[in-house]
Amino acid sequence: MRIGVIDIGSNSIKLLVAETGSTLAALYQTTLETRISAGISKDQPVLSQTAIKAATEAVVKLVGEASRFSPESFAIVATSAVRDAVNRKEFVQHIEDATGHRLRVLSGEEEAAYIGRAITTDPALATYPAFTLCDLGGGSMEFIRLENGAITEKVSLQLGAVRLLERFVNDPAAPLPARTAARIADYVRAKVAESGFSGLKNQHTLAATGGAFNVARAVRASWLGRSYTETSSVITVNYLRYLSEELSAATLLERQRIPELPDARADIMPVACVILLTVAELAGTDHFVHSLHNLRYGIAAEAGGA
Template identity: 45%
Template sequence: MINDGLTDSKFDQRDGIPDAQKMSRAPTVAIIDIGSNSIKLLVARSSPNNSGIEVLYTHTIETRISSGISQAHPRLSAQAIEAGTRTVTELLRLARAYQPDAVRIVATSAVRDARNGQEFTELIETQTHYRVDILDGPEEARLIARGLATDPELSTLNDYLQIDLGGGSLEVILLQKAQIQQAISLQLGAVRLSEQFLLDREAPIDQNTASAIQTHVRKTLETSIDGSLPSLPVVATGGAIVITRAILAAEDGLTIENRSACMTMQEISQLRQRIGGVPLHDRLAIPALPPARADILPTALLTIEAVLEVANADQLTHSFHNLRYGIAAELLEKR
């Protein structure tokens, strides 16, 4: 039997906790997000005053399943399917320690675009007995926006442009008066664009290639957005944003949490030039840059620069509260 994630988790069926004890603790949920570059776990519960969600545990395993995503008819490789299934199984094992009342597994761009995406999700379901929901672009964008609403650092921000950059897609969400006005999902992910534009992903990126990537991003945005973007603060989520903040923090001798969440266009551009201007083997020595991301981070930074240019913004604010937080918030509302 496949668990749909909206009913009680099978973990509770074998954890040995008496029913009365389960009822006395705050409901807990576990979310697994199968992305293009990594697969991530969030375990959370309602905060004590019900003002938001309390994070109990997070864990990310770098597992790139999106190789070949730029092809006309992409397919997940056998190695990607095996690695992805193994990672999901491991994250479920880690979640078990928290006895979650509900578990939800979702997949995004790499799986929804792959011709054999259903084969992958069916294998996970067979091995774990949990359903995998493949989110479409608008639903992914909606849940990302819902996640941002749980970030206390953004509680006073009602009008802003939100971007979420992944390996396969870029979500762009315009919020005004805390309501979504536009939400689009574009095929501008860092893996996708790297495959399209970089002939040699181990070589430095020359100026012609950088210009071609940014021109493509700008044109795609300008033809996809309904009207022109108003000048609003930009809030950004996604692995590339996390890594960018972590690298800038390391350069200043700080932890990522102690480094300002605000990153300027100048900082992003200068970092891109430093990273993209050297070959891949030199990037591997950069503190806080995961080796699995070293080949695509320059493309991601080029994309972020182009988005800021189209948005007429000179900085962005990073938030950790992404897709997983939005799903957790909705699950907890139902508990």
Template identity: 40%
Template sequence: MNKCVAIIDIGTNSIKLLVANQERTLLDTIRGSRIGEGIAQKKFIISKPIIERNIQAIHELLNEAEAFKPDHVIITGTSAVRDAENSKEFCQEVKKATGYDVRVLSGEEEATIIAKGVATDPNVEAFNEFCHFDLGGGSLECIHYQNQPESRVLFAESYPLGIVRLTEKFITNPAIKIPQKELLRVQDFIEEELPNFPIKNLPLVATGGGLSTTKNILKTGPILHLNDLEDLLNILSNITVEERIAVYQIPTFRADVMPTALMIIITLAKKANAKSIIHSSFNLRYGLAEEYFRSTS
């Protein structure tokens, strides 16, 4: 029997829904809900209005998923949910409102499951080994994956280097033109946190909303070249958030953080000695789907 699963991923900047069966993706959609607003603060608490906003988004996505009559529903929380002082309260509110538990992933679990997702991407099957990073709103996952002689994860780690977190930490006003010195602070902080990038001189694969938005702006295939990324950063950091939305059709919930996203992506590519990045859409949700289908086969 061809099982169907619906997976809702409560990320720091957005909530995503994947509905899939064992043969294909049926629905992949997103809501900009930014549960991680304030995540850079020492004591991060999800406010009641933000809890309500995110529960509303979850309800909307559950309603969309219902059209496919999924056999199973998974709701998961990542960086912002695990870091929040009131994480337990948020999960209880979601349970009360929807009837579903929230599976809060540790950083290590998140990285490992992302690795399972990207490993299902046909575009990476030809690589004997590759480096992969997933750039989210709250965290960055770095993974060293080996396909041959057998598929296995050699390294998987999560770092608090997400685009919302670093925007809040270093960018004074992300709605206006961003001073170069503030973007350099982002770069310097990554250098401090990752003095020795764990994987170098391998194909570099990347997932995350900042990557997919970049690909849409550049109108390229899955290959993103470093010089194009640097040019785009120069453009987006020198215009206002309104111009980023109007001229480049960047979603409202990403327009303020895109310069930071590009600075992180560029810094990681340079640390990995990569001149280009291969974008993949096979992410955490695909890893969770892979786990589910394996458990039911």
């Protein structure tokens, strides 16, 4: 079965067209950097009219791109930024009216479950009988523990990079002060502890998905003079620490000049690095194994039985 999936995230809107059966094969995928999550850290976040318009235009564009592959089934889902918004019904109506497709807003539990399902379709991780996955988004961060391909524990926490940027950073255009980074790290430690998630302890290998990992890998590839696909999927803590120091010391304008660092993510990457380094510290690991099999793959796999 040929399936199209659009994932409306906090930072970007992504499309996957895949062929499913006994396995899942990606035919086409693309991402539009469309941040809709401004104000997500507020007690009652509201999606602005500008964000609704931009997201609607992006989704319509992606539906058009997907139609070239004639998918037999189509799904549009939204995550943290939409589910937390007080005007989510208005957003859903705009998308559905513009596309003719139903928009499903996932709960945090559903999002974590689909991400867990997605990672089981990555053959690169098939050799690991048990591992924990970290998925960092703009609004939330999910942890999923898998053992022999089955999810044994999962949690979705409001620890996304945009959310913590808004909560802790006074001036995103300036370098990230060390004291602010320390406050972010303390907050992540406290929230993970409060969650009761036990699958992060003593995890020497963490699987990883999400835009921050994509950017970190792409920047490393550029620095090494290699293509993205030629660069190892293993992202070491030493590299993340170096990247964090470089980005935190730079202004927004300086970050925007770094090759392969999208302008739209230049403000959040210092915060994302702090979050990821804190997660690695809590797990006691010295590396992440990056996977491109994210939420969209889980939706497609579930719908197509892969």
